Amino acid sequence: MNTNYDWIVIGGGITGSSLAYELSLKQLKVLLLEKDTIADNATVYSYGGLAYWSGTTELTRRLSQEGIELHRQLSSELDGDTEFRELDLLLTCPLDHDLKTIAKNYADFAIQPDILDAQQACDLEPLLNPNSVSGALRLPHGHINPQKTAIAYQQAFLRQGGRIIYERADGLLRKGDSIVGVVTDKNTYYSPNTVVCAGGLSRRLLTNAGITSNIFFTHSLLIKTPPTDIKLSTIVMPAIQQRFTLEATAKDLLQGSSWDDYHNESIKSILDAGAVQFLDGSLCLGQISAVATNPGRKLDKRLGENSIRQKISSILPMLSNVPGTCASCLVAFTNQGIAVVGNVKDMAGIYLFNGFTSTLVFAPPLAKHFANWVTGKDSQIIQMINVSS
Ligand SMILES: Cc1cc2nc3c(=O)[nH]c(=O)nc-3n(C[C@H](O)[C@H](O)[C@H](O)COP(=O)(O)OP(=O)(O)OC[C@H]3O[C@@H](n4cnc5c(N)ncnc54)[C@H](O)[C@@H]3O)c2cc1C
Structure with a gap:
């Protein structure tokens, strides 16, 4: 043994x-x-x-x-x-933001995104609410299970x-x-x-x-659904992802406290609304990321699910009420x-x-x-x- x-x-x-x-x-x-x-x-x-x-x-x-x-x-x-496939990633731009300005944040990447107006984005992703975005960035993406x-x-x-x-x-x-x-x-x-x-x-x-x-970690909340007949054609995520900012500042968020003080109750969370569909038709809707030093800390799943569904209802309205279960996990990252x-x-x-x-x-x-x-x-x-x- x-x-x-x-x-x-x-x-x-x-x-x-x-x-x-x-x-x-x-x-x-x-x-x-x-x-x-x-x-x-x-x-x-x-x-x-x-x-x-x-x-x-x-x-x-x-x-x-x-x-x-x-x-x-x-x-x-x-x-x-592994269910590998290649499909489009659609990065949605909020109404109150200028798409071309946001696209500049992607200037250093190996592949440049296509800039789509709201109608072009909806042609690519018919589930997208045209009234919720000023447009979107399209990138070639890979996907696995x-x-x-x-x-x-x-x-x-x-x-x-x-x-x-x-x-x-x-x-x-x-x-x-x-x-x-x-x-x-x-x-x-x-x-x-x-x-x-x-x-x-x-x-x-x-x-x-x-x-x-x-090595640090965030707590993540998301909704997993069983297979559904509704068809999402792309992976949808926000063009401005708050998760990266949260990670970058995570150490400072816990001012004066140590990451290894598990009793520290300080918490900061963000929501990046997005959705992906797997080949069996199931969906993952997300994602809340929260910083709390205690890896065993339980986030409020009911509250989290409500927030995710509310945000999804504005971007991808047909997906907001698909039955599903809120799950949580830890995601490691480094500075x-x-x-x-x-x-x-x-x-x-x-x-x-x-x-x-x-x-x-x-x-x-x-x-x-x-x-x-x-x-x-x-x-x-x-x-x-x-x-x-
Ligand atoms: C909603 C969501 C969407 C994401 N989307 C993407 C994406 O599109 N692309 C991407 O690249 N990444 C994405 N990520 C991040 C990515 O999923 C993770 O970074 C990755 O899965 C982490 O893999 P891991 O093996 O490091 O950790 P984990 O998958 O967490 O595995 C760690 C394993 O270690 C085991 N373990 C822990 N402690 C012990 C112990 N003491 N003894 C024995 N076993 C132990 C755990 O049980 C677990 O199985 C996403 C994450 C989330 C939550």
Whole structure:
């Protein structure tokens, strides 16, 4: 049971599943530890969008290109359907904003958006309320079913000889300045290498082991619906996304308090109204993001659902009353670039693969680079990202 592993991966969302698979392809003996038998994480509740147009630097443009090319063939590589497709992203512009001014915020991206007036936007997305927007930006986007993608990675990982155990990692086993294994609620597992992919719960796991990190998290609220006959043709999101501003200022929002003071009740939330439909006809309507340092904090789902439905009723009126359930999850982010990927400073045996922006497009190619790096090949990309937490 407690056999020695070359690597232990903590967390079976998209980051941990893709990384476990890539490490196993290198003939390494890998254990994936996941606390939940039924996934209830950010990957399950994600829109599934692949923003491969959004690269602004050499690094992000390269990763975006690698990411979209990887996703185009991933179902075949993993022998499991990720439901990949290419479709339009429609970024709605509020009535009181000038579309061309907002479009300037997209000037640095690798692909420039088309600027559509309200009528053109409605021609593309007939569910859009023409009276609610001054227009929209259109971008080519990729789309996957994130949970099916994580499962496809896990299945391929198991076929490679990997092992998945459903236990909660409660602590990292420390010997001097090294992490030598993981203590779960049931067992202790030994390995010279552990990588934390525990999403929004990574920070707590690391803090408990005495490791400081630049990984933070927001609480997210969204509505998941069962399959519906109403057809959404595009992915709809706001052109001005408040989530990024919230993340950028999250540290300052908790003035004078520490992120690791779980009793801090300070909270700030934003709502970016958007919608996406999956291939089975189900919808995800969202999204409220809130900053609160306690990962266990329960947001008011009834209030959240009402706010999301109210905002959706103005932009996509036909979707506002589709029956659905409000769900919540934690979404990790960092204030130090596009992700926290690499080894931990002054501590051997412990690595991070976490806090991504554009996780679904960046994490899969970075998992490949990570596996190359730890097996002594092609470390350039990881060195560009690794700032040793
Ligand atoms: C509504 C919404 C829409 C989104 N849309 C997009 C989008 O369009 N495109 C995009 O790129 N991103 C999007 N995201 C963000 C993206 O979904 C997440 O960044 C990504 O899924 C995070 O993956 P992860 O593996 O890091 O974390 P998670 O999916 O949260 O997985 C972490 C896993 O670790 C496990 N775990 C935690 N602690 C422990 C422990 N102690 N022991 C064992 N297991 C543990 C958890 O159970 C969980 O399964 C969206 C998110 C939300 C909420």
